[in-house]
Amino acid sequence: MWSTLIMTLPTQPNAVRLRIWRNLKALGCAALRDGAYLLPEEHAGLLAPIAAEVREHGGTAMLLTLTAPDNMQRQEIEALFDRTEAFSQWRDTASTLQAELAQLTETEARRRLRNVADALQALHRIDYYPGAAAAQADSDMASLRQALDACFSRGEPAALPAHGIRRLDTAQFQNQRWATRARPWVDRLACAWLIRRFVDPGARFVWLADPASPPADVQGFDFDGARFTHVGALVTFEVLIASFGLETDPRLQRLARAVHYLDTGGMPVPEAAGLEAVLAGLREVHADDDALAQAAAQVFDALYAVPTTLPSSQAPLTSAAT
Structure with a gap:
């Protein structure tokens, strides 16, 4: 089931309208149609403050529960939350960093690595139905960390990678x-x-x-x-x-x-x-x-x-x- 926010935004002020849009995006809400936004039911509490702000500024907002009548519609609704494109954009950033490691100082490389890792964690937080793209991103992140360590920490003892694959000669x-x-x-x-x-x-x-x-x-x-x-x-x-x-x-x-x-x-x-x-x-x-x-x-x-x-x-x- 899904918590559904159906709202009409206030016409003014524009700052409020923009903040509401940004909050919906930050939560990873799926758009069922214009003015109707979904989150998995267990995250219903995240929509309540947005509904309250809409009403406070003269808009209308209702929080309802949506249930899919069959498996096909359930899959269609879950597809609205698909993050494949977002993971692809994240991977472009990670790949760029990996390609540029040899030209960077260690300080700059590790700073950018933290930013890439933080961006991935933020994406995971709104990936309500993780799939192949999420698993692949985690693998890419592990490869990036290994590449950075190989570049700046040669000879340092390394723990077995998360995938558990033993290095062979x-x-x-x-x-x-x-x-x-x-x-x-x-x-x-x-x-x-x-x-x-x-x-x-x-x-x-x-x-x-x-x-x-x-x-x-x-x-x-x-x-x-x-x-x-x-x-x-x-x-x-x-x-x-x-x-x-x-x-x-x-x-x-x-x-x-x-x-x-x-x-x-x-x-x-x-x-x-x-x-x-x-x-x-x-x-x-x-x-x-x-x-x-x-x-x-x-x-x-x-x-x-x-x-x-x-x-x-x-x-x-x-x-x-x-």
Whole structure:
């Protein structure tokens, strides 16, 4: 259920009208229509002072309780509270900071980190129905903290990250056989590229028709029971990045956001639609999984080569998601 404020604002003074609008926005109210605002019922008390101020200045205000008659309408109402766009805007700020760390003093970098962290907490406070975007933002925040520590606190003992992924030495993973499910899609194709380019240049891939029975002598990725697979909000590509200490590479982080979005949803990114379309086309062209992975690797190579910051006139073009 939801607490509903239905109001008519006073015509004057303008300062009061502006303050009421700002307060509604700060609370993260959903707009059902003009003059009708919602909060989850457990937060009903937050609307009472606003209703009182409206009445005090000559407006009208009623506080009612709204109930959805079925699951479809409940989902429609919850969608009014969607914060994906706000999390995306927050991530832009976090990504900018991560890209600029090398040019900043430690004092300035940590000041900006506090601002980014405070902004995320403020967003969480009004994210009444957390979803994939919220979990992804927390993961991005953890990566940003690690990047800052790697830049300014080299050699300092570090606690195990919140995701609990143990750091591994690439030297122990050379010339291995790596196994994943056959007919790979975005996450698995990205993993295959990452493994061969950053972890094990001599990697050989085994494409499993039945991942429930993988060979004993392989490094498994992106299937149930594999050594490398989803951990919390992280997709397998992100888990490999964390496992082999690649989190400070901003170009990999940009790719990871596209892979994450295409694999599990969350915050959209400009590259995602184009990447999805190209990989879908390659899947149609190549029936052989080795050939598919090799062709996809060229796509990931090209995306990785794009600078992390582009002038707006050179920003990647996007198409409608498929």
